[in-house]
Amino acid sequence: MKRTVREVAEFVQARVVGEGSVILSGISSVAAAAAGELTFVENEKHLKAALDSPASAIIAGEFAATVSSSKPLLISPHPRLAFARAAHLLCGTPQRGVGIHPSVMVHPLTVLADGVAIDERVVIGQSVEIGAESWIGAGTVISDRTRIGSHCEIYPNVTVYPGVRIGNRVIVHAGAVLGSDGFGYVRDPGTGRYEKFPQVGRLEIEDDVEIGANTTIDRGALETTRIRRGAKIDNLVHIGHNCQIGENVVIAAQTGLSGSITIEDNVVLGGQVGIGEHARLEEGVMLGGQGGVLPHKILRGKGVAFWGTPAKPLREHLRELAMLASLARKK
Numbered sequence: 224m225k226r227t228v229r230e231v232a233e234f235v236q237a238r239v240v241g242e243g244s245v246i247l248s249g250i251s252s253v254a255a256a257a258a259g260e261l262t263f264v265e266n267e268k269h270l271k272a273a274l275d276s277p278a279s280a281i282i283a284g285e286f287a288a289t290v291s292s293s294k295p296l297l298i299s300p301h302p303r304l305a306f307a308r309a310a311h312l313l314c315g316t317p318q319r320g321v322g323i324h325p326s327v328m329v330h331p332l333t334v335l336a337d338g339v340a341i342d343e344r345v346v347i348g349q350s351v352e353i354g355a356e357s358w359i360g361a362g363t364v365i366s367d368r369t370r371i372g373s374h375c376e377i378y379p380n381v382t383v384y385p386g387v388r389i390g391n392r393v394i395v396h397a398g399a400v401l402g403s404d405g406f407g408y409v410r411d412p413g414t415g416r417y418e419k420f421p422q423v424g425r426l427e428i429e430d431d432v433e434i435g436a437n438t439t440i441d442r443g444a445l446e447t448t449r450i451r452r453g454a455k456i457d458n459l460v461h462i463g464h465n466c467q468i469g470e471n472v473v474i475a476a477q478t479g480l481s482g483s484i485t486i487e488d489n490v491v492l493g494g495q496v497g498i499g500e501h502a503r504l505e506e507g508v509m510l511g512g513q514g515g516v517l518p519h520k521i522l523r524g525k526g527v528a529f530w531g532t533p534a535k536p537l538r539e540h541l542r543e544l545a546m547l548a549s550l551a552r553k554k
Contacts, residue, residue, distance in 0.1 A: 224315050228280050228295045231261065234312045235305040240288060241295035245279055250310050261313065263306035282306050319358045354391065384442065390430035398437040402426040405441040405464025405482055420444060422464065435460060510534055
């Protein structure tokens with residue numbers, strides 16, 4: 224999708240320094256840039272490499288505003304964010320199927336809004352509702368009483384269990400399983416056997432959530448598992464029953480959450496984090512990769528980084544590591 228530098232700058236709310244009529248047709252990193260492409264730099268030390276690259280234009284911070292350049296510069300206080308928004312304008316959205324493929328199995332009581340596209344071999348159960356302009360990828364199964372909002376993207380081979388609620392503009396990547404039974408059992412002290420505890424609650428996913436490939440999110444046992452607006456969940460994440468995930472939470476790959484965990488707004492979880500049942504992470508907490516939180520524990524401190532298992536504030540964690548290293552040297 225070809226756009227002028229001026230059009231891109233207006234879209235991302237950047238200031239143009241140089242020729243605004245230059246045509247852009249794509250985006251790239253500095254290292255891989257070609258003529259006609261837009262790239263970006265976040266700090267001054269990488270600016271020269273960008274100026275020397277074949278890229279036709281550069282998004283940069285205020286540090287580049289007075290630099291002499293033959294390339295047009297788009298000056299933004301947040302270059303990476305501006306570049307991400309420019310990508311939407313220059314790259315558009317991937318081509319989707321149009322209409323409903325003949326192989327699709329749709330129950331007569333399902334309601335499809337205008338512009339819904341459904342690819343081959345999709346199975347849609349009874350009393351399902353799918354909102355306008357949503358796309359369902361090949362091989363996906365959407366079970367009874369599910370509601371999916373408008374402008375959603377459900378990639379191939381996703382499985383949605385009965386009664387799940389999905390908001391607007393939600394992206395679910397391939398292989399995800401939404402609303403499966405939680406891992407809940409009761410032990411019979413007489414026989415030593417485990418009996419399944421009822422898993423009859425619901426899963427609700429709010430607007431603008433993105434869920435990675437092969438991620439699994441359980442329904443509530445007796446209540447509701449809820450993923451709130453704007454949460455971003457990476458690949459291979461597991462979220463147990465009754466969890467409450469706040470707004471704009473970011474969860475990296477291979478993280479595992481036990482049941483009944485509360486993650487408040489704007490929390491960031493690194494990769495391979497493990498959190499025990501009934502724990503709470505309060506607003507703005509950051510937990511580093513492979514960090515662990517014991518059951519029923521609370522982490523609090525907006526903007527505070529925690530690390531290790533059991534998780535502690537980063538400075539405390541590093542101090543303990545230094546002490547252990549010192550003891551090892553003395554030995």
